[in-house]
Amino acid sequence: MRSTLIFSGTSCPGLTKKICENLGMAPADAELTQFSNGETSVRILTSVREKDVFVVQSGSPKINDTIMELLIMISACKGGSASKITAVLPYFPYSRQSKKKSHRGAITARMLANLLGVAGVKHVVTVDLHASQMQGFFRCPVDNLHAEPLIARWIRHNVPDWKEAVVVSKNAGGTKRVTSLADALKLNFGMVTTDKKRGPNMTASMIMNHLDGIERQPVLDPISNQVRNNTSELENGTPASTNGHSQDSRPTADAQEPPRQINGARSRATSNPRHSRSQTTLSQSSVIDEMDEEAEEGPEYNDQRAHEVTHGRLVQGHIVPDDFPSPATSVAGESIHEEDPMTMSHASSFFAPQSHALGGSGDAAESSDEEDEILKPKVEHMITLVGDVKGRSVFIVDDMIDKPGSWIAAAETVVKRGLAKKVYCIATHGVFGGDCLEQMQACDCIDTIVVTNSYPIPEDKARSASKLVVLDLSFLLAEAIRRNHYGESMSPLFQHVLDQ
Amino acid sequence: MSAEMANEIKLISGRSHPDLSDKIAKRLGIDVARTISLNYSNQETSFTVGESVRDEDVFIVQSTATGDVNEGLMELLIMISACRTASARRITAVIPNFPYARQDKKDKSRAPISARLVANMLQTAGANHIVTVDLHASQIQGFFSVPVDNLYAEPSFLRYIRENFNAEDCVIVSPDAGGAKRATSIADHLNTAFALIHKERPRPNVVGRMVLVGNVEDKVAILVDDMADTCGTLVKAAAVLKENGAKSVLALVTHGILSGNAIETLNGSVLSALVVTNTVPLGDKVERCPKLRVIDISPTIAEAIRRTHNGESVSYLFTHAPV
Numbered sequence: 001m002r003s004t005l006i007f008s009g010t011s012c013p014g015l016t017k018k019i020c021e022n023l024g025m026a027p028a029d030a031e032l033t034q035f036s037n038g039e040t041s042v043r044i045l046t047s048v049r050e051k052d053v054f055v056v057q058s059g060s061p062k063i064n065d066t067i068m069e070l071l072i073m074i075s076a077c078k079g080g081s082a083s084k085i086t087a088v089l090p091y092f093p094y095s096r097q098s099k100k101k102s103h104r105g106a107i108t109a110r111m112l113a114n115l116l117g118v119a120g121v122k123h124v125v126t127v128d129l130h131a132s133q134m135q136g137f138f139r140c141p142v143d144n145l146h147a148e149p150l151i152a153r154w155i156r157h158n159v160p161d162w163k164e165a166v167v168v169s170k171n172a173g174g175t176k177r178v179t180s181l182a183d184a185l186k187l188n189f190g191m192v193t194t195d196k197k198r199g200p201n202m203t204a205s206m207i208m209n210h211l212d213g214i215e216r217q218p219v220l221d222p223i224s225n226q227v228r229n230n231t232s233e234l235e236n237g238t239p240a241s242t243n244g245h246s247q248d249s250r251p252t253a254d255a256q257e258p259p260r261q262i263n264g265a266r267s268r269a270t271s272n273p274r275h276s277r278s279q280t281t282l283s284q285s286s287v288i289d290e291m292d293e294e295a296e297e298g299p300e301y302n303d304q305r306a307h308e309v310t311h312g313r314l315v316q317g318h319i320v321p322d323d324f325p326s327p328a329t330s331v332a333g334e335s336i337h338e339e340d341p342m343t344m345s346h347a348s349s350f351f352a353p354q355s356h357a358l359g360g361s362g363d364a365a366e367s368s369d370e371e372d373e374i375l376k377p378k379v380e381h382m383i384t385l386v387g388d389v390k391g392r393s394v395f396i397v398d399d400m401i402d403k404p405g406s407w408i409a410a411a412e413t414v415v416k417r418g419l420a421k422k423v424y425c426i427a428t429h430g431v432f433g434g435d436c437l438e439q440m441q442a443c444d445c446i447d448t449i450v451v452t453n454s455y456p457i458p459e460d461k462a463r464s465a466s467k468l469v470v471l472d473l474s475f476l477l478a479e480a481i482r483r484n485h486y487g488e489s490m491s492p493l494f495q496h497v498l499d500q
Numbered sequence: 501m502s503a504e505m506a507n508e509i510k511l512i513s514g515r516s517h518p519d520l521s522d523k524i525a526k527r528l529g530i531d532v533a534r535t536i537s538l539n540y541s542n543q544e545t546s547f548t549v550g551e552s553v554r555d556e557d558v559f560i561v562q563s564t565a566t567g568d569v570n571e572g573l574m575e576l577l578i579m580i581s582a583c584r585t586a587s588a589r590r591i592t593a594v595i596p597n598f599p600y601a602r603q604d605k606k607d608k609s610r611a612p613i614s615a616r617l618v619a620n621m622l623q624t625a626g627a628n629h630i631v632t633v634d635l636h637a638s639q640i641q642g643f644f645s646v647p648v649d650n651l652y653a654e655p656s657f658l659r660y661i662r663e664n665f666n667a668e669d670c671v672i673v674s675p676d677a678g679g680a681k682r683a684t685s686i687a688d689h690l691n692t693a694f695a696l697i698h699k700e701r702p703r704p705n706v707v708g709r710m711v712l713v714g715n716v717e718d719k720v721a722i723l724v725d726d727m728a729d730t731c732g733t734l735v736k737a738a739a740v741l742k743e744n745g746a747k748s749v750l751a752l753v754t755h756g757i758l759s760g761n762a763i764e765t766l767n768g769s770v771l772s773a774l775v776v777t778n779t780v781p782l783g784d785k786v787e788r789c790p791k792l793r794v795i796d797i798s799p800t801i802a803e804a805i806r807r808t809h810n811g812e813s814v815s816y817l818f819t820h821a822p823v
Binding site: 075097103 | 540541542543544545546547548549550552553564566567568569570571573574575577578579581582583585586599600602603606608609610611612613614616617620621623624625729730757759760
């Protein structure tokens with residue numbers, strides 16, 4: 001392409017090289033070093049005057065250095081009279097800090113958008129922003145590309161029984177991101193959710209209300225129903241959950257969940273009105289507002305569609321059998337906690353000191369869809385699977401993989417509780433903080449991890465993870481650059497290609 | 501009136517130099533505000549103010565530790581942004597050691613003016629006022645459209661020289677032509693002689709040949725500069741001064757960045773002492789280098805904060821160091 005220059009930051013020389021190969025050109029010359037005091041030094045070694053400049057930079061373990069380098073490169077190109085500077089950010093840094101999630105927290109993503117503008121960016125190209133609202137943070141145009149067509153294509157070509165598979169969201173906040181993949185592949189959809197505040201006796205009705213209107217195929221399987229009825233009976237029998245009624249009678253301050261005892265009483269005494277109520281809204285979707293108490297009522301009261309709900313106990317980030325001792329009372333649980341690096345990292349979690357340091361309420365934890373699991377160590381959690389995955393392949397989908405905890409918990413839930421056949425963990429951005437990749441590799445319940453190369457994965461790490469599949473984004477980005485340069489429409493890049 | 505009373509100093513400290521913040525807070529008789537800052541597992545910085553800053557006068561103290569410049573800068577920007585979002589009345593960034601101050605001009609084709617970029621970034625994040633110490637070039641003040649108070653370590657240095665040496669025995673030496681103004685100013689105040697070393701610098705952080713202009717024979721030669729980074733310049737200059745008959749050589753430097761092999765270079769040099777201020781966190785360098793002396797600059801910064809908050813003049817501090 002004439003009068004176009006593509007610069008690569010230090011974070012992603014490989015991706016930039018591939019983008020340039022797609023465009024039939026070579027990356028432009030720049031010397032990126034650090035002074036001995038740690039300041040970033042940038043030298044643009046080729047003329048940029050009146051050129052259309054693209055700077056490609058992803059994330060890296062030294063994320064702040066990477067950002068400064070990007071800003072200085074943009075600033076240098078602007079100072080060198082480039083006609084237009086486009087930042088190509090396959091992974092937008094700080095994209096998870098896109099809202100004021102606690103008292104006086106910073107909206108860092110907005111600040112970064114402003115900083116890019118100040119440095120001299122005229123256009124931003126990025127992939128799968130954590131929240132698409134972030135496009136509004138910029139004064140310049142933003143092209144938020146989707147890796148979804150790429151992922152859908154990989155699924156169609158590489159998963160033998162994909163037509164029978166189920167797409168599962170691992171938290172409530174990410175559900176919206178996940179449904180579009182399910183829609184594109186015309187697959188069933190499920191969800192795993194971890195209750196952060198309540199113990200194992202919480203009901204599913206609260207979660208189910210969110211799912212009204214989501215299209216599901218009511219797959220009825222009497223045997224699995226039976227299994228689940230049994231498990232929920234078992235749960236009711238465990239010491240950890242028998243004291244549940246006293247807990248439940250406290251006000252839960254959750255408007256979506258009617259007080260459970262009232263609801264439960266009604267379901268026993270006057271179940272008919274409830275039944276008719278749910279049937280009125282039962283057009284295509286199945287409205288499920290039931291609890292595990294229904295199991296005690298016997299099958300004649302069951303609205304069977306409501307029974308694609310499975311519960312599990314999550315202790316130290318892992319699914320445990322129903323008779324596992326509650327960690328609150330067991331010493332063994334505590335020692336596990338000390339050894340488990342994942343829960344150790346939770347101990348230093350941002351939100352852990354908050355309750356006393358800020359005297360704050362729990363609203364920080366409520367926005368937990370932003371962060372990975374914020375589970376307090378030593379506390380047992382209730383994990384709920386909504387949807388039937390028995391004997392099927394499961395795609396657990398989110399926008400990024402950073403911490404392994406919620407992925408492993410979700411995978412264990414769908415395999416051990418939902419009896420899924422195979423588990424694919426799919427995300428656009430494989431950030432893999434800490435030893436995340438090693439932990440996911442070691443998890444028996446995960447069969448394949450699919451990410452794109454938007455975030456650079458060290459080669460030795462990628463090689464040692466046999467489950468890892470990295471999809472190449474370079475064609476998408478190259479095409480976006482080409483279309484941007486020639487002023488063509490971007491819309492075809494968002495469309496799914498049915499090439500089977 | 502009551503609204504005026506409610507407006508107080510909130511001193512917020514970054515993670516780069518808590519020691520300096522504590523000293524400033526102690527001097528002001530207040531506590532450093534409670535904050536939480538940490539890095540996520542992907543090394544993104546996160547910051548939360550632990551107490552209300554609504555309608556308060558916020559001062560954010562952040563230096564930049566050697567090697568972690570970008571980390572410190574990013575944290576500062578996030579802290580400013582968080583206070584802006586939390587409805588602070590005014591946000592003053594106290595940056596004793598302004599990062600990227602040396603990249604302040606387009607000295608080569610397409611060289612970035614990173615200092616201006618940093619200035620723009622600070623304002624974009626929401627800083628209303630900047631307090632810094634001994635900017636590498638005063639022109640950097642012009643990169644901002646908000647007020648910048650550039651404090652000087654000079655009064656503290658003058659006091660140090662007066663307390664430790666007989667001014668007549670001293671020669672103030674500038675290690676390069678650019679620092680001549682700084683050195684002459686000290687020489688004028690002490691009423692002593694002045695000398696200058698001309699150096700050729702082929703590349704950044706590399707020092708070429710040096711020529712002494714002036715007489716230092718049988719005198720205590722005091723090198724004055726704004727920052728000591730790898731110390732190559734200072735050590736070579738000290739050697740040149742010794743060759744020219746100086747009795748002893750010491751150096752007074754505002755920002756002791758001391759990166760790379762600076763400590764080893766210093767230990768093996770003819771310098772009798774390197775005196776720095778605590779604008780930059782020194783870590784264990786004081787233990788590792790017996791020649792390193794530290795002047796506490798926190799009284800000057802604390803007084804500047806107090807005066808800024810009360811709307812008093814800061815110019816007194818340009819010539820006097822608070823005791």
